[in-house]
Amino acid sequence: MFNFSAGPAALPLEVLERARAELIDWNGSGMSVMEVSHRGKAFTELAEQTEARLRALLAIPGDYRVLFMQGGATGQFAAVPLNLAAPGARTEYLNTGVWSAKAIEEARRLGVSVRVAADESASRYTTVPSREALRFDPGAAYVHYTPNETIGGVEFPYVPDSGTVPLVADMSSTLLSRPIEVGRFGLIYAGAQKNIGPAGLCLVIVREELLGRARADVPAILDYTRLAAHGSMLNTPPTFAWYVAGLVFEWIEAGGGLAAMAARNRAKADLLYGAIDTSGLYRNPVERTCRSWMNVPFTLERPGLEKHFLSEAAAEGLTHLEGHRSVGGLRASLYNAVPLAAVEALVGFMREFERRHG
Numbered sequence: 001m002f003n004f005s006a007g008p009a010a011l012p013l014e015v016l017e018r019a020r021a022e023l024i025d026w027n028g029s030g031m032s033v034m035e036v037s038h039r040g041k042a043f044t045e046l047a048e049q050t051e052a053r054l055r056a057l058l059a060i061p062g063d064y065r066v067l068f069m070q071g072g073a074t075g076q077f078a079a080v081p082l083n084l085a086a087p088g089a090r091t092e093y094l095n096t097g098v099w100s101a102k103a104i105e106e107a108r109r110l111g112v113s114v115r116v117a118a119d120e121s122a123s124r125y126t127t128v129p130s131r132e133a134l135r136f137d138p139g140a141a142y143v144h145y146t147p148n149e150t151i152g153g154v155e156f157p158y159v160p161d162s163g164t165v166p167l168v169a170d171m172s173s174t175l176l177s178r179p180i181e182v183g184r185f186g187l188i189y190a191g192a193q194k195n196i197g198p199a200g201l202c203l204v205i206v207r208e209e210l211l212g213r214a215r216a217d218v219p220a221i222l223d224y225t226r227l228a229a230h231g232s233m234l235n236t237p238p239t240f241a242w243y244v245a246g247l248v249f250e251w252i253e254a255g256g257g258l259a260a261m262a263a264r265n266r267a268k269a270d271l272l273y274g275a276i277d278t279s280g281l282y283r284n285p286v287e288r289t290c291r292s293w294m295n296v297p298f299t300l301e302r303p304g305l306e307k308h309f310l311s312e313a314a315a316e317g318l319t320h321l322e323g324h325r326s327v328g329g330l331r332a333s334l335y336n337a338v339p340l341a342a343v344e345a346l347v348g349f350m351r352e353f354e355r356r357h358g
């Protein structure tokens with residue numbers, strides 16, 4: 001099977017095989033990693049190694065803390081304003097799609113003052129603002145944006161310059177797909193279920209100087225400062241997801257690190273966009289300069305064919321190609337664990353389908 005799911009998404013086969021092999025005897029314990037205390041030496045060592053691996057992969061500077069949180073990226077839509085916007089603070093958000101809109105909605109629900117510094121809804125979320133057009137309030141507590149919109153398939157080809165205002169990025173669908181310069185960001189967060197591991201874990205990478213700014217009413221479980229002080233173990237963490245994320249980090253390392261992931265991901269995306277653009281049947285609506293490497297939405301020029309496309313694709317072992325339920329159409333997600341061979345098979349199927357139905 002080739003799985004193009006947007007998340008929970010395909011995991012590397014080698015990772016699944018290793019987890020299977022270790023399932024009933026992890027680390028010589030005679031039991032699985034799911035059954036040992038998160039406070040015991042074996043698990044705390046695993047937690048430390050996992051963080052060290054992530055730090056090496058992303059070259060995370062020493063003045064950043066890494067938190068392994070729960071509640072998904074949606075939890076961070078609340079945690080970010082609760083931790084970074086003191087009462088009365090002003091914040092800035094860029095709206096480039098469904099996920100940024102949800103982040104804005106949650107911040108406002110918590111009574112935080114939000115200015116939408118750029119709004120791409122008029123293009124039906126097929127564009128990002130131009131770098132030059134962005135102006136931020138220098139007194140804002142932070143600027144929040146979504147580098148890759150998983151549903152719209154639109155991605156920033158640049159990192160916005162927020163000056164001295166901390167830049168907060170929801171990297172749920174892009175973290176670990178390529179190298180990034182962590183030092184450009186005040187805070188990065190990402191739900192795990194795409195390039196990182198199983199659902200249930202959410203990574204937060206935060207510059208130390210941003211700790212200690214939380215609102216007094218922040219729930220303990222969302223409080224970055226407390227989590228940082230307790231090694232992300234204020235309560236029982238999702239230990240199995242944490243373990244699998246560590247295996248994924250090892251797999252990325254062994255595969256040449258993030259530069260190698262980036263080269264592969266670029267080639268996969270180019271192959272699929274090339275096939276779409278040279279066909280008469282398929283169409284991707286996103287402006288070319290900001291097309292996502294990770295999530296490729298497309299439609300069929302002849303209505304009514306999508307159902308056939310999906311069922312014939314599934315029969316060829318190509319699964320999870322339906323678009324998000326809010327927008328319909330089709331979508332192929334091309335995260336790290338999706339091999340080039342999967343995209344070659346998809347493109348071959350698309351050409352054959354067009355020959356028969358186009």
Ligand code: PMP
Nearest residue numbers: 072073074099150170172173191
């Ligand atoms: N942000 C982005 C960019 C996403 O893709 C998603 C999930 N697809 C979310 C936020 C929400 O993540 P979660 O389900 O982990 O809360």
